[in-house]
Amino acid sequence: xxxxxxxxxxxxxxxxxxxxxxxxxxxxxxxxxxWQGDNDAALQQTWKQLQWLILYxxxxxxxxxxxxxxxxxSMAVRWLTNQAKGIKSDIKAVRKFFSVLKDFFRYAELRExxxxxxxxxxxxxKIAGGNKxxxxxxxxxxxxxxxxxxxxxxxxxxxxxxxxxxxxALEVLMLKIGGFFQKESFADDFDRALYLYTGPFDTxxxxxxxxxxLGFWDYFIFDYHLLSDDMTPLQRFQKEYRERISEDEAHxxxxxxxxxxxxxxxxxxxxxxxxxxxxxxxxxxFELPMPEFPLHQLKRQLFFGHVFARGMLMINYVTNLxxxxxxxxxxxxxxxxxxxxxxxxxxxxxxxxFLRRHSLVIRHAITALTGMARVTVSCxxxxxxxxELPTAAKCEREPEPVVVSLLDERGPEYGFSRHDIMxxxxxxxxxxxxxxxxxxxxxxxxxxxxxxxxxxNGLSHFVVSExxxxxxxxxxxxxxxxxxxxxxxxxxxxxxxxxxxxGFILSLFL
Numbered sequence: 001x002x003x004x005x006x007x008x009x010x011x012x013x014x015x016x017x018x019x020x021x022x023x024x025x026x027x028x029x030x031x032x033x034x035w036q037g038d039n040d041a042a043l044q045q046t047w048k049q050l051q052w053l054i055l056y057x058x059x060x061x062x063x064x065x066x067x068x069x070x071x072x073x074s075m076a077v078r079w080l081t082n083q084a085k086g087i088k089s090d091i092k093a094v095r096k097f098f099s100v101l102k103d104f105f106r107y108a109e110l111r112e113x114x115x116x117x118x119x120x121x122x123x124x125x126k127i128a129g130g131n132k133x134x135x136x137x138x139x140x141x142x143x144x145x146x147x148x149x150x151x152x153x154x155x156x157x158x159x160x161x162x163x164x165x166x167x168x169a170l171e172v173l174m175l176k177i178g179g180f181f182q183k184e185s186f187a188d189d190f191d192r193a194l195y196l197y198t199g200p201f202d203t204x205x206x207x208x209x210x211x212x213x214l215g216f217w218d219y220f221i222f223d224y225h226l227l228s229d230d231m232t233p234l235q236r237f238q239k240e241y242r243e244r245i246s247e248d249e250a251h252x253x254x255x256x257x258x259x260x261x262x263x264x265x266x267x268x269x270x271x272x273x274x275x276x277x278x279x280x281x282x283x284x285x286f287e288l289p290m291p292e293f294p295l296h297q298l299k300r301q302l303f304f305g306h307v308f309a310r311g312m313l314m315i316n317y318v319t320n321l322x323x324x325x326x327x328x329x330x331x332x333x334x335x336x337x338x339x340x341x342x343x344x345x346x347x348x349x350x351x352x353x354f355l356r357r358h359s360l361v362i363r364h365a366i367t368a369l370t371g372m373a374r375v376t377v378s379c380x381x382x383x384x385x386x387x388e389l390p391t392a393a394k395c396e397r398e399p400e401p402v403v404v405s406l407l408d409e410r411g412p413e414y415g416f417s418r419h420d421i422m423x424x425x426x427x428x429x430x431x432x433x434x435x436x437x438x439x440x441x442x443x444x445x446x447x448x449x450x451x452x453x454x455x456x457n458g459l460s461h462f463v464v465s466e467x468x469x470x471x472x473x474x475x476x477x478x479x480x481x482x483x484x485x486x487x488x489x490x491x492x493x494x495x496x497x498x499x500x501x502x503g504f505i506l507s508l509f510l
Contacts, residue, residue, distance in 0.1 A: 004030060004043040011051060020057040021065060026050055029107050049100035052080050052087060066105070066114040073098075073123035075169070077133075078246070082175045091128050098124040173249045177221060177237050186226075189233075192415070193224045196501060199364055200509050218317035222306055223261060223359040225501070230418040259306040261359040263335075263366070265328065266291070266298050277303075280332050281339075281351060291320075302328055304363065319363075321370050331369055335362055337378045338504075344383075344496040345423070357419075361504045368508050380510040381494045399425075399432040400439040406446035406471075413470075414450060414462070420500045424453050427485070427498050434488040444473035448481035456495050457503030458510075 002010070005027060012023045029050075030043050038046070056076040057065060068076075077094055080087045087093045101120060108114040127134060181190070197216050221233050229236070234257055242250065263280040270276055274287050275298070286307070293301060305318030323331070338361060339354040355362070365377045404425055411421040428449050432439075439445060447467040454462035464482070468475040485491065491498075494507045 003040050004047050007044065008047060011054075015054070015058065017054050017058060019063055021050070021054050025108060025111075025113055028111065029104050032107055033103075046100055049097050050104060052097065053101060056080060066108075066117050068117050068119060070119045070123040070126065073119060074127055075172075077127055078169075078172050082172050082179075091131075091133055094128045094133060095124075098128060169246075169248045170252050173245065173252055176241070176245065176249075177233070178217075180237055180241060181220075181233055188415070189224070189226050190220070192227065192417075193220045196224075196360055196505060199367075200506050214317045215319065218306070219360060219363070222256075222259065225357075225417060225419060227412065227415075227417045255308055259308050261304070261355055261362070262307040263302065263304040263331075263362065264307070265302055269295060269298075280328065281335060281355075297322070300324070302331070302366070304366065321366065323370060327370065330375075331366055334365055334369060334377050338362075338365065341378065341381050341383060341496040341499070342504075345426070345499070358501065358504060360501070361508065364505055364508050377508040380507040381496055381499065383496060399429045400442055400445065402442035403428055403439070403445045403449070406442060407449060410446065410471075411450075417501070420453070423498045423500055424449055427453060427489070430497070431485055431488055435484070441473060441477060443471040444468070444477040445481050447471040447473050447478045448485060451478065452482050452485045452491065453498060453500075456491060456493060456498050457500050458493065458506045459502060 008023065008026055008030070012018065017023075026047070030047060033043060033046055053065075053076070056079055057063070059079065060072070060075070062068065062072065077087065077097065080097075081094075087097055098120070102124070105114060105116045105120060109116045194216065197219055224233060225231070226233065226236060231239070234253070238253055238257065242253075245253065264277045264286075265280060267276045267278045267285065269290065270287065273290055275290050277286055277288050278284070279286070280302070288307075291298065291301075291303075300322050301320045302323045303318055303320045336351070338358070339351045342354045342358065343349040368377050407424045407428065408421055411424060416424065428445075431449075447464075447470070451462055451464050451467055454460075464478055465475050467473075468478045471478075489495075489497075494503060499507070
């Protein structure tokens with residue numbers, strides 16, 4: 001079994017930590033504690049506390065350890081309590097952490113290595129001096145910084161410091177969100193999201209693996225719709241976790257929820273630091289910091305990612321592609337066509353609704369148009385003139401409620417989302433307006449609706465005989481009902497009225 005000095009040696013061999021807290025100082029402090037009677041087990045516990053401090057210094061890139069402020073210590077504890085192997089989020093563990101830090105800094109000051117940081121005592125008292133942990137909020141910090149300290153001058157925090165504090169609060173929040181969605185209960189959603197994100201080819205790039213997962217995570221958190229309730233993961237997290245996050249995190253979460261998936265290009269440079277951007281679809285203009293591109297290349301880039309409503313760029317993940325002006329126009333035309341197709345499903349489905357529901361369709365459309373030399377991506381969807389669709393309804397009766405209930409109850413068994421189930425029920429409701437006969441054997445009708453919906457969306461793994469068995473229905477009757485649905489509603493493959501997320505994406509590649 002390794003002793004504490006071997007553990008320290010191995011850590012410094014693996015981590016570039018010397019500039020943050022020299023190994024000589026750590027080993028000197030441990031020997032000092034050993035002379036005071038600490039055995040190796042106690043020394044290892046002390047080393048663990050110092051190791052946590054070093055890990056935070058590495059993470060935050062803080063080299064002036066004796067100049068750490070109250071907010072630095074607060075962010076350190078908050079960050080560490082959210083790491084898998086960090087401090088437990090309880091007051092006893094945090095007090096232990098501060099106790100070791102105080103002893104270390106006192107020893108380092110005696111050896112004239114460091115100056116004992118004034119903020120350490122204050123931070124320990126504010127964070128762990130009461131009955132429960134209380135982290136400093138950014139709003140508290142800013143309020144303190146504008147309060148006159150001597151009647152003549154104010155303590156000021158630089159924009160970089162504020163940016164770092166917000167960035168660290170965001171990272172801690174994202175760690176909490178990531179941990180929340182690693183539960184087994186979200187496994188089906190994660191697998192489905194991965195299937196949708198990779199598209200029908202179901203391939204993940206061997207190269208640029210990190211970029212792939214950054215893009216996937218961005219899609220999953222912001223734009224994916226959960227199977228059970230159609231919420232985005234961010235919306236679900238806010239609903240279930242709002243009482244367990246800090247005030248800062250709550251404000252940041254609200255900002256994240258306000259972000260919108262946006263496709264845009266740079267129109268012109270404003271002052272060398274900012275650029276004017278144009279939303280490709282709405283032509284709305286907004287300003288962003290200058291991206292790291294030479295200006296002559298910048299205007300040929302098409303960007304897509306999440307932009308806050310107030311015009312601040314979402315820092316999580318933004319993709320860019322080099323496209324010509326003519327290709328940019330074609331992308332716009334094709335996405336507008338797809339949005340128009342989506343509008344056929346129900347009233348109120350405008351471009352904004354399409355962006356909220358189908359940002360991944362837009363991502364895949366851009367990929368197909370730029371990377372697969374496609375001229376169009378909307379051709380597989382059967383849009384037809386109004387006179388080719390069913391005419392005036394023959395009856396005004398309500399849809400058979402037993403079938404509606406069966407679709408609602410059994411739909412999740414087949415991997416259908418709440419959005420899919422809404423479209424299944426829409427299909428059944430529309431059919432009832434054109435079918436005036438008595439509805440017999442609702443189980444056979446429910447199986448037929450599911451089979452028909454699967455055919456429309458190109459879901460080939462649904463078999464009529466198996467569905468009939470599942471619903472304890474007659475196979476011949478399910479076949480007959482499926483034919484009636486298709487004839488009465490004049491259905492075709494990728495019918496826009498009943499096109500789900502999977503069907504929309506699959507249609508782009510045919």
